[in-house]
Amino acid sequence: MNDPRRTYWLSMHASYGCRHAGACCSSGWAIALEREKVDAIQLLRADRGWLLPAPGAPTEVAGVIAYGRGGRCVFHRDGCEIQRASGHDALPSACQHFPREVLIDPRGIFVTLSHYCPTAADLLFEHHGPVEIVAGPPAVPGGTPEGLNAVDVLPPLLTGSMLMDHEGYAAWEAHMVQTLTTRDTRSPEEALAILDGQVKSLQRWRPGKSPLADAVRNLRDDCADTAIPEPFVSVTFFPVVKRLLAAHAFASWMAYQGNGLPSVVRKLHLTLATLRMEVAGLRDRACGPLTASALKDAIRQTDLQLVHLADRDHLARRLSGWV
Ligand code: SF4
Structure with missing residues (x-):
């Protein structure tokens, strides 16, 4: 259960401190x-x-x-x-x-990072093991956290005609992070295919029998029902790419700006597709296997586009099929 007075981080980001990279x-x-x-x-x-x-x-x-x-x-x-x-x-x-991206809702204050910041990008490579959602330091040292304030709005949508409750959404958010950061040998593409199947499964939940949060906890991870694309990075980098996806799944503005559950997962697909294009561009310019340094550059460019340059409201409408 979240505490609305607390600030939550992904464990891989919780130690973030500016190293004056200057980006x-x-x-x-x-x-x-x-x-x-x-x-x-x-x-x-x-x-x-x-x-x-x-x-x-x-x-x-x-x-x-x-x-x-x-x-x-x-x-x-x-x-x-x-x-x-x-x-x-x-x-x-x-x-x-910068590089903090803040979501404030009735559950608390949630902070993820933009990996356009080289220091934040390094954290994706330095972390080992599963990532957890943890209570952490204030969002902004010495300042008032600003970001998407969803305190007074309805919870995210489960379907076009049904809202989630905040406890159910918290369970889904934690579930996404767990699915994306356990099983190091599972490709990012497979992890997203699993989440796609689970969104469809969860959308069949109806109030009455058991809480939505329980339905999330009972999801099975073998329900990928679509063809899984070939990964574009080697297995060595699966955890790094999935940590990037987890950072976009957590503290997601898209949950409130778009049509809830579906738009949050579509945003993860967009993140992976953008990274794939950035990596392909790098490969066109340099031969040889993808290096950690090149992947870091591609991750930085991905977040530059999605976090800092994109029109987020328009993106949310697009990902929700509203335009
Ligand atoms: S961009 Fe901000 S932090 Fe960087 S030098 Fe200018 S005022 Fe200082």
């Missing part, structure tokens, strides 16, 4: 800055050239931080000048959060 500071992103943080940052500069207008931004936003050649933030000089001078609290909220 987020040199990507040419428009970093919005909250008005109350302007004065402290202004002390670091003689002029106001560092803050650009942001027409149409919410009223609490003063502007966006300028960046220079190569998309490098003007404050990125051997690390972040703002953090060095005034600490983590002084950073724009976007910088405090």
Whole structure:
């Protein structure tokens, strides 16, 4: 049972700490800055050239931080000048959060990571064994967690006409993570085929006999009823790719933005398909077997597209068959 006051992480992410790789500071992103943080940052500069207008931004936003050649933030000089001078609290909220992706719902605060961050991507390779959902540190050190706030909305859909309850969804979320991170020799494609079959099975559940959470716990993992595509990575990398999928299954905004259970699993297929394309692109440019370093690059590009560049609302409508 979750505690709504607590913050939950995947065990492989719980030790995350910034190692100052600088990817987020040199990507040419428009970093919005909250008005109350302007004065402290202004002390670091003689002029106001560092803050650009942001027409149409919410009223609490003063502007966006300028960046220079190569998309490098003007404050990125051997690390972040703002953090060095005034600490983590002084950073724009976007910088405090990266690479954390936060879902807040009546069960609690759920944090997954964007593996566009090289440090987060490393955690996919460094973890060993099954991944669990664990209570962990606050989502954002020194800040207020922001993300998808689903506290006051209905629980995710089981079918087009039936909602899950939060306990049932929590059981399904834990089930996805477990299915994706146990059995190291099971391919990512097979794991998704199993989840596909289980979605169909679970959608036949009806209220009355037993709680939805029990139905989730009683699912069998031998109900893959579709042809399973050939894996595109060697068995050595199955656990790494499945951990990436688990990170997209956990704290999923898609559960609330899309049509619930089906859209969450479709998003996992999209994640795997995007990674497959990224790996194919790398193979076109380099010969020889896929290396861990090349897979890490492909994972970073996958999350760049799906977490940072995609229009998530539109994606949710597409994956739900609403457009
Ligand atoms: S403000 Fe600091 S943390 Fe944010 S992008 Fe610029 S250098 Fe990086």
